[in-house]
Amino acid sequence: MKKFQQLAIPYIVWACIMLLLPMLLIAFYSVIQQGNSIVHFKLTLDNYVRFFTDKDFLLILWRSLWIAIKTTIICLLIGYPIAYFISKNSPKIQQILVLAITLPTWINMLVRTYAWIGILSSDGIISSFLGLFGIHTELLYTEAAVLIGMVYNFLPFMILQINTALTKMDRSLLDAAQDLGANKFQTFWKVIFPLSLPGVVSGITLVFLPAVSSFFIPKLLGGGQFFLIGNVIENQFITVGEWNFGSAISMIMAMIMMLLMMLVRKLEERNKEEK
Template sequence: MRNFKQLAWPYIVWCAIMLLLPMLLIFAYSVMEQGNEIVHFQLTFDNYIRFFTDPDFLLILWRSLAIAIKTTIICLILGYPIAYFIANRSDKVRNILVLCITLPMWINMLVRTYAWIGLLSSDGIISSILGIFGFGDQELLYTETAVLIGMVYNFLPFMILQINTALCKMDKSLLEASADLGANKVQTFLRVVFPLSLSGVVSGITLVFLPAVSSFFIPKLLGGGQFFLIGNVIENQFITVGEWNFGSAISMIMAAVMMLLMMLVRKVDAKSGKED
């Protein structure tokens, strides 16, 4: 039997150069004082202390987590029925529907977000429709609602595709067995379909929550600078303020938060797999 372990070395080297090395550089910047040289530098944890002792940064972190949770919940509520509908179609129809879901993703996310500026503006289509129902005076652009709409629109396909994949892999004979045992459609869904699709739900939650909590250009474009999230703070520290050390510290904190959340999600997924 041939040993293919050596084929993994190029991938390991690529990961070390493209992933591990940048993270090490960011960590090095986060524990260095501003203006230190590479050869001679002094370690400090003031950047981390500054973040956790400043109520404004903690408020922005909480706001980022809150809007990411809202985005994930909305994507789950909208995505599961759509994925369930797609999974129960014939193969030909299912492929067409999946193509319709993935087709907008072929366009750059930044371009798609720019399109929502026109839709949510005071003279846009959505405002015109709201005006018909007497809500024309409400401004949607540059609000939390606009940011949520942009995030849900961009990340909803990830939720749908993951849940649809889990539903398509489900053994259909289990549904027939449930019906033979006298269970109605609601009981079958709650006791058979939904538990078996939890792996897709967990994967969808991961793929939606992680980019939502660190997104910076969606709140920047649709929030108009009035809705500041943690991703905008990091961008501002690097590009505008020029405090790379503090920006690196915030980046490391967010990386740690994401890693903890991923470990939690994997633990929940493994636990649900054992129960199945």
């Protein structure tokens, strides 16, 4: 057993260097500010106070959360029926369909998002199609374009998680429900959906967390008109050069995500207890 534990040492070292150390540096930068010729830096919470006392930053945070919530809801409404359809097929067909879902993710997310610029532009496929019906609208650089880009990029995470939960479900429970006189809707609502909730919760987590902190999707498809919290962090580090304030915002987002993950974990534990 000790030999197997020693095999984990390289991974622990890698995690400390690549994950823990950067987070500690960000946390350190978030609570310091430039000092004078005698003291190089001094501890302060002004960076956090500045964020929570500025209405503009709070508005951007709320906008980011709201767009992430809408993205998650759309992914759930689209992803659940697709995952349910995949789970109803034979194992071979399931493998093909899952491959079709995951195949686009093999391409870099930035490249896939760039492709949507051409699709959503005024002379793109969607605008040309709508033009056949006399509908002339500009989709690019709108909130709808940002939502489309986020749903497209994060939808596979929702589908795969729900599909995994559905395929692991005990099929004998469905036969038992039918034997007891339940119709298709009752079987789905009282048996299938409750058993798939762990996959739904995992899918919501995997979609919401990256959506709320995304910065290049709103930057490319929103044209800078939808400035989200990820764009603020990027701007503070790269453009403005205020690493301390950018680190404070990063820590605030990290704490929000940790609280959400703790909430999701408690919901999963409560669901297991009810089962």
